[in-house]
Amino acid sequence: MPSPIPVTRLLPKDIYPSVDIGTCSSPLTKHSHVTTLQVPVQRLHGRVASRLWSSVIHWKELRSMQSVGSGGFGSVYKAEYLGDTVALKKVKKCTKNKLASRQSFWAELNAAHLRHTNIVRVIAATTCVPADFGDESSIGTILMEFVGSRNLQQIIYGCAEPLGKDRWLRYSTDIVHGLRFLHSHSVVHLDIKPANVLVSNEDVCKIADFGCSLKLERGCEVSSISPHLIHVGGTYTHRAPEMLKGEGVTPKADIFSFGITFWQLITREQPYTGDRQHVLYAVVAHNLRPPVHNHPAFESEQGRLCRTLLSRCWSGDARCRPSSQELLPHMEQLRSHT
Known part of the structure; x- marks a missing residue:
């Protein structure tokens, strides 16, 4: 479903199109034209490119998921990913306000391309969630650095x-x-x-x-x-x-x-x-x-x-x-x- 949020309010132009990796369908579409997010696969600790987040999550690499909290638009889990501790956030559809929950998911990525000591780092985000990890109420998943509890x-x-x-x-x-x-x-x-x-x-x-x-x-x-x-x-x-x-x-x-x-x-x-x-x-x-x-x-x-x-x-x-x-x-x- 088309989103009213213009692409330029979500991500800088230099992020896409980019190299390598699979695509993830985005609600940032205009009528029949489909927009996809394409960014380099990112490994943790700069093992590949540390500047950008990835639109691919290697689901088989997720281990030991533990719930650490939930809120109006989703739930947060602590997990192991590619050998590192991460936070996984599942953004869910709000039954009373589905548009707001979609906007919330894409707004979460406004700072995904930024790296700073005082900002939580986004590692990967996708709307393509396997049945084993998602449910019908899920809009998408965001992997972030695990800061602490x-x-x-x-x-x-x-x-x-x-x-x-x-x-x-x-x-x-x-x-x-x-x-x-x-x-x-x-x-x-x-x-x-x-x-x-x-x-x-x-x-x-x-x-x-x-x-x-x-x-x-x-x-x-x-x-x-x-x-x-x-x-x-x-x-x-x-x-x-x-x-x-x-x-x-x-x-x-x-x-x-x-x-x-x-x-x-x-x-x-x-x-x-x-x-x-x-x-x-x-x-x-x-x-x-x-x-x-x-x-x-x-x-x-x-x-x-x-x-x-x-x-x-x-x-x-x-x-x-x-x-x-x-x-x-x-x-x-x-x-x-x-």
Whole structure:
């Protein structure tokens, strides 16, 4: 079935057509013309070409699959693949919203061609799933590096271990590094929140879950939201006001979401309480934000610097927010005060 998402919003032109390998049918079709994804087979650890992901999964090489979690659009498993530990994500059809689930699968591949320390790496993805591994509710499968079993949501709220200043500042800086790289490649994540930031065994943060992401047109800083792109939006507690109003998408939407996440790392509290619709209305109409004034976490000199930075990151006017590039020196300044 044709997808309303233009090819240029999903993958850069230099990825296809390419060399070698089988093809995988894509919903990026226009009427009778069929578009296929063709990319080089990729082995792990750079054993072939490490820059690109593959549209072929060697199913017989998958071993020891163990369920590690599930969500609205799919399930995640830990597995062995070609001798390495990987994460396998099965994206399922949402019976209530089949178009949204298809869009979510293809949006997951917006950053598949990118390689960065603070971004979860995609190894392979395909819609061609053998009967032994798939089911009728499956849209496709994505193989990714296995980062670990922890995310920031669990670290902030689910464990008693201390989260010192040096640690939450390092985590926050990791996220900004990842965002800067994504934005430099015209990818906007649109769902930055603690649950979507994985933490490796080396205590490094990696941005994951690109199911809400968009690929901006090259040279464009703003993209209008097509009425067909129903997956766009992200989690309401972290969604920028312009997104709530249905305005254009820019990388500054991720900066707003980072601001809420940054506040959570500092305070280890929930950003809002109360009815969802009340929060949505108040964020747009009354500039509602998580509390910083008279909060003990923001009383020190470093805390006051954080408060100033937060006020810029979650400004109601996207033009007043710093870019991810501009954020980095501020994060380094904060780290120098620890």
